[in-house]
Amino acid sequence: MKVRMLTLESNFDLDTKEGVTNSIAWLNGFLSRIREDGCWMVPRSGTVYTIRHSDKTAIKLMGHLPDASLDIVFRAAGWKVVDNT
Numbered sequence: 271m272k273v274r275m276l277t278l279e280s281n282f283d284l285d286t287k288e289g290v291t292n293s294i295a296w297l298n299g300f301l302s303r304i305r306e307d308g309c310w311m312v313p314r315s316g317t318v319y320t321i322r323h324s325d326k327t328a329i330k331l332m333g334h335l336p337d338a339s340l341d342i343v344f345r346a347a348g349w350k351v352v353d354n355t
Contacts, residue, residue: 284339294347312340330355 282296283289304310304321309331311318316334328344329352341351 284342290343290346293343297343297347312337315340326350327352 280292281289282293284293301310301321301323306321306323308321309318310321314335315337316332317337317340318331318333319340320329320331322329326348327350330341332355344351
């Protein structure tokens, strides 16, 4: 299994294929640390998601600053996003 090393210098520009690929890799690695029905609060936007691994669903509970990039990366990674804000 080849492991991708992502650094602060990695490209996360969602307008590029590399950026989307890196963003998906980062998201998958991060979500692997969250248990079923666990919550993730995204500091930059104040968005809170409940993470359901069993059916790859991210339920958006609240958000202070709109950030469409989060939903874009979830969907690109094969997750369903439910907006309950």
